[in-house]
Amino acid sequence: MYIKKILWIIAIAGLLAGGFFAYMVYTAIFTPNTKFNNAEAFVYVASDASFSEVKTNLEPLLKDMESFEAVAKRKGYTSNIKAGKYRIGKGMNNNEIVNSLRSGNIPVKVSFNNQETLAMLAGRIAVQIEPDSISLLNAFNDTAFLHENNFSDATKLAMYIPNSYEFFWNTSPKQFRARMLKEYNRFWNRERLKKAEALNLKPAEVVTLASIVHKESAKVDERPRVAGVYLNRLRQGILLQADPTVIYALKLHSGDFDQVIKRVLYKDLELDSPYNTYKYAGLPPGPIAMPDISAIDAVLNPEKHEYLYFVANVERFGYHKFAKTLAQHNRNKVQYIRWINQQNINR
Template sequence: MKKVLLALLVLGVLAAAVAGAWYLRRERRISEFAAAPVTLPSEGITLAVPGGTGPRTIARMLADAGIVTDPELLYLYIRREGVGPRLKAGEYLFEGTLTPAQVVEQLASGKVKLYRFTVPEGLRIEEILPILAGSELKLDLGELERLASDRNFLREAGVPAASLEGFLYPDTYAFTRSATAEKVLAKMVQRALEEYRKADARRKDGVKLSLLETFTLASIVEKETGQPQERPRISCVFHNRLRLGIKLETDPTVLYSMKLRSGVYSRNITRRDLRTPHPYNTYTTPGLPPGPIASPGAAALQATLHPLDCDDLFFVSRNDGTHIFCPTLECHEAAVRKWQVEFFREKRRQQRMKGTP
């Protein structure tokens, strides 16, 4: 009897030793696998993990996509580390050289793939929405256009106007694949209102513009100059004219009114266009137009609420992106003669001379 018990004990010890050795080998294999780097294609590999997908299925998906080499070892690693409950659904981009451990960490951190697009300053809504629709998000242009004038959406977004014109902040944005047209537009409006609040915190004493008036004037300032250093002075000119009851007489609003009238945007302004009454034509209508004519950036918003101190009432383009500023009509007329009459007359003369054998 004693011999039998001793034999069973020996067998138990051997079995435990075998099991221990097997366990140690398995742990070593898992550790070596988790630390072994895999070099992915230069363009990376995108993988969408649906909600509710379990760790074993995720491991198989990663192996099938070529992101890891062994689904079973990956699953065992996930179980050993206890990260299964932390793995998040979403669309992921795996690129470069990654170890399976790094792949799992990316899934656990929820670092999903982002799709980016950039909206430059000073664009009209009809120029902005196609950028969104043409981005990798592939948003529906018709839905974007519908939301742009949807009263309920505008109210919920905090836009005090009949459309999103001027309230889609120019910036670079990043969204996940699941982003909807409503979510994207709401974020752009949120950014615009954030920048407004920053500018409003530095509002100059005596500037009484409302939220809508601020975006309206800022959009004009944005369209009138691409020179950051000129924006506060351009703003000063418009503030002075508003204060004195002088029409703004700014060409970008005429161009916008022409677009609303004809449905086609043109850069060629005629005398008839200047004289055609329209709420957005500041040559015929005093004060600010009913709303923005483009999307202003942060600098234009800041300049609008914190204009430079000046006596200027006019500015004339030097035809190089900068302007001559004038406090009197006499100064303005002289600047017009020099930079709008004589400048182009000389330019035409030189062109004729170049064309002469």
């Protein structure tokens, strides 16, 4: 009888212990373990991150790190860490958190526009995805890649079409570059290629002219008219004489693309550079900046007119006055020169 009683006690104790263990396991796995107030938080896991580094990133977000670590080990996450951006929802339990970190890599929106150089583009992209600007720039400047895809050092900026794109945060520089090439080829569809051919221009040449149009006019509705002027000049063999190309040549010559040049001086027009369209006929060797899609489409769909000249309209800032003859243009220019002198803009 005494032995039976002991066995019963042992059995009950075992059941209690098992129940307590089960409760602890259940608690560790299924009890909410977040401590932030927002609806969600995001964790960035680097490509070479250790589990210790993942825990450091999660520390501000979780109530109980020990229980998270126990569940992570049980589910095999500690030895199978995946890079990326991950969402942690408010009230998630450890099981849900680990599942999110294992398979919930979410894309990020990457946006860029108006970059004047690939170095500037690399810097812009580097703050939005994992790779640093140097590794991105090295991929952009890869001569074998450029040659294979019919880009030169002068035209390489034309490959990047300004827009917003979705990428995984841990996208590599080569993956980013490959996606941009794919988007470039998608952008230059049959319709756009046909329009470029009708203008007797290659896609990179369209982008080059569009970069000038973009710099000349911030007004999207005016860009087709500005494009028409430059196309008229190209057809008639007249120098483009585009101030933005001279500004680019000055920056390229000095190596300082951050300088602000508001006024082109007569002495600047003498700078010996293939980008100086006051000195050299035709288009410059490549884009002087990254034009918006609206500027590219303005070149492909130019306004048909007989204008050959334009100057800033000081009565309607942002727009220009257009002229068919040099005499008319010179009359329009008098008002602009008077205004710019009044502003004391010397550079």
